[in-house]
Amino acid sequence: MNTSIEKAEIRTLIPHAGLMCLLDRVLSWDDESIVCVSETHRDPANPLRRDGRLSAMHAVEYGAQAAAVHGGLRARSAGATAPPSYLAALRDVYLYATRLDDVTSPLQVQARRLFGDAGNTIYECHVSAGDISLAEGRITIMLRTQPA
Numbered sequence: 001m002n003t004s005i006e007k008a009e010i011r012t013l014i015p016h017a018g019l020m021c022l023l024d025r026v027l028s029w030d031d032e033s034i035v036c037v038s039e040t041h042r043d044p045a046n047p048l049r050r051d052g053r054l055s056a057m058h059a060v061e062y063g064a065q066a067a068a069v070h071g072g073l074r075a076r077s078a079g080a081t082a083p084p085s086y087l088a089a090l091r092d093v094y095l096y097a098t099r100l101d102d103v104t105s106p107l108q109v110q111a112r113r114l115f116g117d118a119g120n121t122i123y124e125c126h127v128s129a130g131d132i133s134l135a136e137g138r139i140t141i142m143l144r145t146q147p148a
Contacts, residue, residue: 022040026069036069036109041062091138112124122140
């Protein structure tokens with residue numbers, strides 16, 4: 001597994017700018033998976049909050065960003081840049097909490113590549129706080145094609 005990566009480097013790997021970059025640090029990663037940590041769920045300025053609250057449904061965005069960082073790291077390790085992609089589908093998403101903003105522990109965000117490479121990929125994601133599972137599901141990422 002590769003070493004820790006801080007937020008400034010994460011921002012070079014994904015298109016999410018400013019406060020929309022939700023992950024604080026990559027703890028470890030290898031060719032198949034990534035483990036990240038975040039404390040942005042408690043930030044009152046989190047751009048996903050509505051009426052001061054952060055729905056557990058937004059755990060999916062944390063997982064998608066972990067998958068995007070993983071794709072960026074894999075591409076960089078191969079001497080390339082990850083191609084522009086988008087979140088195309090969610091499957092088997094389970095929420096085990098109602099909100100994230102009231103979770104006091106840091107979020108641990110894990111993504112494991114199940115299938116695919118370089119943009120057309122399926123990841124299994126899991127978000128937890130300590131030993132408590134908050135959300136899990138599968139994310140399909142597709143290459144963004146240019147109009148003909």
